[in-house]
Amino acid sequence: MGVTGAVGTEFLKILEERNFEMASLKLLASIRSAGKKLACRGEELPVEELTEESFGDVDLVLASAGGGVSKKFAPAAVTAGAVVVDNTSAFRMDPDVPLVVPEVNAEDIKTHNGIIANPNCSTIVMNVPVWPLHKVNPVRRIIVSTYQAVSGAGAKAMAELEAGARAQLEGKEFTPRELPHPAAFNVFSHDSEIGEDGYNVEERKMILETRKIFHCPGILITATCVRVPVMRAHSESINLQFSNPITDREKNYFPMPLDASGQDDILVGRIRQDLSQPDGRGIEMFVSGDQIRKGAALNAVQIAELL
Numbered sequence: 502m503g504v505t506g507a508v509g510t511e512f513l514k515i516l517e518e519r520n521f522e523m524a525s526l527k528l529l530a531s532i533r534s535a536g537k538k539l540a541c542r543g544e545e546l547p548v549e550e551l552t553e554e555s556f557g558d559v560d561l562v563l564a565s566a567g568g569g570v571s572k573k574f575a576p577a578a579v580t581a582g583a584v585v586v587d588n589t590s591a592f593r594m595d596p597d598v599p600l601v602v603p604e605v606n607a608e609d610i611k612t613h614n615g616i617i618a619n620p621n622c623s624t625i626v627m628n629v630p631v632w633p634l635h636k637v638n639p640v641r642r643i644i645v646s647t648y649q650a651v652s653g654a655g656a657k658a659m660a661e662l663e664a665g666a667r668a669q670l671e672g673k674e675f676t677p678r679e680l681p682h683p684a685a686f687n688v689f690s691h692d693s694e695i696g697e698d699g700y701n702v703e704e705r706k707m708i709l710e711t712r713k714i715f716h717c718p719g720i721l722i723t724a725t726c727v728r729v730p731v732m733r734a735h736s737e738s739i740n741l742q743f744s745n746p747i748t749d750r751e752k753n754y755f756p757m758p759l760d761a762s763g764q765d766d767i768l769v770g771r772i773r774q775d776l777s778q779p780d781g782r783g784i785e786m787f788v789s790g791d792q793i794r795k796g797a798a799l800n801a802v803q804i805a806e807l808l
């Protein structure tokens with residue numbers, strides 16, 4: 502579901518790369534894309550319009566067509582006997598739906614009732630490197646600041662960054678439609694709604710989802726989520742306060758989105774002792790991860806492989 506989008510197109514690449522076992526593959530999107538052809542595993546397949554009747558012959562649904570679409574169609578897929586791995590925010594905080602990063606809480610998959618949620622992309626990019634540290638030295642507090650690529654807002658936002666950059670260089674007027682502000686040569690607060698407490702929805706997701714994935718309701722987290730004029734891969738500055746002093750420092754490589762793009766790994770660097778925590782319990786680090794891959798399509802395919 503949502504195969505023509507930024508995440509959907511990546512799904513096709515990853516299913517092919519990982520040689521995911523399947524007898525057949527059905528491509529679903531809106532009526533706008535019906536009839537369009539997309540290639541996977543050397544085959545040209547037609548895109549079909551998503552309807553409630555789409556799921557009769559389907560075992561597994563990989564969903565990335567937006568929260569409203571998942572809310573409407575995931576129950577129909579489950580009723581038809583399919584398991585849905587959902588990339589949208591529709592079911593993430595539902596207590597009956599496991600929210601899974603396979604490297605962290607793969608076991609939670611077993612409790613599913615037909616729907617398994619894939620976490621928010623910034624949450625995954627943070628959780629993958631923080632979890633192994635948390636296991637050896639429980640993290641008490643996380644302060645995270647993100648530098649998020651425009652592709653997080655979908656395929657049209659990527660085209661908008663390109664068009665906006667060109668317009669600005671040519672001195673032409675440009676009015677953004679997908680993002681609230683011009684993305685080229687600019688930085689702005691994540692394009693999600695700001696609540697009464699001043700946090701935007703993306704920041705809230707990072708906080709609440711991490712607590713659910715880590716099974717750690719008491720972990721203290723604060724986040725500032727920002728869009729930067731990067732096409733692909735989210736970066737994050739992460740400050741951690743541990744229960745006990747922590748000393749290891751291995752590399753001072755600076756992970757860059759251009760390096761992280763197209764990679765499965767979350768790149769981690771600039772690891773250093775936080776000088777403002779004189780008791781030695783603080784670490785600063787900088788990470789960058791391809792949020793369309795590990796932050797979305799790859800994480801969902803990993804879940805499907807475990808299923």
Ligand SMILES: NC(=O)c1ccc[n+]([C@@H]2O[C@H](COP(=O)([O-])OP(=O)(O)OC[C@H]3O[C@@H](n4cnc5c(N)ncnc54)[C@H](OP(=O)(O)O)[C@@H]3O)[C@@H](O)[C@H]2O)c1
Pocket residue numbers: 502503504505506507508509529530531532533534535551565566567568570588589590621622652653654655656657792793796797
């Ligand atoms: N981009 C990321 O990095 C990222 C990361 C994690 C999670 N997500 C989540 O994944 C979802 C998709 O994101 P995206 O970036 O791939 O968005 P996108 O590039 O805008 O693609 C949206 C997809 O949904 C389809 N769609 C929209 N309305 C539909 C409808 N009524 N019925 C059927 N299909 C419909 C579109 O089909 P048409 O082409 O036919 O319009 C397209 O295939 C969102 O919920 C997003 O929050 C995105």
